[in-house]
Amino acid sequence: MAHISPEKLTEVCRLLKQGNEDAMRQLFLETQPKIFNYLLRFTGNREVAEDLTQESFINFWLSLYRIESDHSCVAYLFTIARHHALNHIKRTVRTVPIDEEHQVFLNGKCANAENSEVYLIDDYQKAIDSLPKRCKETFLLSRFSDLQYSEIAVIMGVSVQTVKNQMNKAISLLRIDLKKYSE
Amino acid sequence: MMNKKMKKIEYQFFIRVINNDVSPDEKKYFEDWLLQSTKNRSDYRSFVTLWEGLTPPQNMLPPDSHDQWEKISAHVHAEMNKTRNSEKHFQPDRSPKHERMNPHKITRFFFEQRFLSAAIVVILLASGWLVSNFDHLLNHSTPVSEISMLQKTVEIKTQNGEKKSLMLRDGSRIHLNSSSKLTLPDDFDAAERSIEVEGEAYLSVTHNNSKPFKVKCGNTVTIVRGTEFNIKNRGTTVSVVVVKGIVETYDIASSKKIRLKKGEAGSYDNVNGLSVPKKADIRYALAWRNDKLSFSHTSLKEVMDEVERYYNVKVVFAEESLKEKTITGYFNTDSMTNLLSIISITLDISISYSNGVVTVNERPQRNKTIKG
Secondary structure (H helix, E strand, O other): OOOOOOOHHHHHHHHHHHHHHHHHHHHOOOOOHOOOHHHHHHHHEEHHHHHHHHHHHHHHOOOHHHOOOOOOOHHHHHHHHHHHHHHHHHHHHHHOOHHHHHHHHOOOHHHHHHHHHHHOHHHHHHHOOOHHHHHHHHHHHHHHHHHOHHHHHHHHOOOOHHHHHHHHHHHHHHHOOHHHOOO | OOOOOOOOOOOOHHHHHHHHOOOHHHHHHHHHHHHHHHHHHHHHHHHHHHHOOOOOHHOOOOHHHHHHHHHHHHHHHHHHHHHOOOOOOOOOOOOOOOOOOOOOHHHHHHOOOOHHHHHHHHHHHHHOOOOOHHHHHHHHHHOOOOOOOOEOOOOOOOOOOOOOOOOOOOOEEEEEOOOOOEEOOOOOOOOEEEEEEEEEEEEEEOOOOOOOEEEEEEEEEEOOEEEEEEEEEOOEEEEEEEEEEEEEEOOOOOOEEEEEOOEEEEEEEEOOEEEOOHHHHHHHOOOOOEEEEEEEEEEEEHHHHHHHHHOOOEEEEHHHHHHHOOOEEEEEEOOOOHHHHHHHHHHOEEEEOOOOOOEEEEEOOOOOOOOO
């Protein structure tokens, strides 16, 4: 996969602000897999992650005017993706209890290949989902965005120290859950 | 982040190492720290395994980016036109309604200078999760016959006339024919087992139902659970011969697949795609492992490619048309001169050898002795 160099991305972000569509396309191609992976691990559902990825980019594009500096596009993009994910979770919990959703999966349909392609139910996902809510959020941002703790702190609205604590907590918990994978 | 006593390195620092976001000093420090104890090395190793394992598995690849781009672009344009038509200022109303971030905070944040360096780092990192330069240190106590799975990718190459056999951490064995290359990604055996082969290899894969073994070769991917098979990609053709068990070979472009059982062979070429499974001649396919060369209606061009690889010589065709002649047979390889002499007799052509160059030519005249 071709990657954009740092200089190029700075330039891409500058062009973005001027409404350059090609720049938007480049940024999209570069960051779409990360945003998707982030949303997939967040929601555990492939279809949802696909939709949310699309919505996030649409939103990002249409709200570009909010970005004040040339260098903030990736953080802003993840800010939007996070809100989409949170909103989705809120909606899901309200309308369908999560257990029920899992029941659909467990009630025989799991043999159906189509279905198992929708849900991400590997051990890693189980471990992530069992993290405390804020802990999970912080961890996923760090894992998939490459952003620094200071940036994550701003997105989460907490202090850098809190991000550090949450990260340590998340990693310790995941390590216990996923022990068999790391010898 | 790091204390002077080199006791414990925080996860945050590991993440920066994984993302290759460390200064030369920090790098040096980290190398020392790794060398300090087995525990440190295994701490880092298991952290990398955890971090990398979070990448969603292969069946959850991101949606096709070009398709999705079309949808997004169409949507945004429609939205913008709507705004324009209603003669409003460009002020999209699709911004996140649940945007909880204080606008002032956003402004301040995005203005901050440190964000610049952060953004640059972000992009640097985007080019690969694991560009660690510390692999050699991690291999410190690893037997040479084992391949460390911590590297971004491990490459094992063979030159002309050279073969290699190796064992992977999961117990699978790979025999690499000459002039071939094996590439293992850093996350080999994390969620699944995957490798890439260029040239030719014989694989004996350890059975593991929960971790399929994937071999990428040319434009194909072959998926197996536990089996023995030969895979070869010379020129534009990929061929797979199954000795034990079952494999599935996919055409990456069309996602079509063929299922090959013990004793069957399948092939792929760029023009015709995947062939149907047919009965394989295992002895032929595996000849190279017993230091034999085997050909079955093989063009002289391909035969001579093999000779080049096998004996590390250069082959020159004085007459292009000779490349099209075909050969079938099973040859000993102890002597190149013998082999070439048999070929020249069979095809009634002249093959000469001097100074590392084999020259293939028409026979000058009939009824003359064969040059060896």
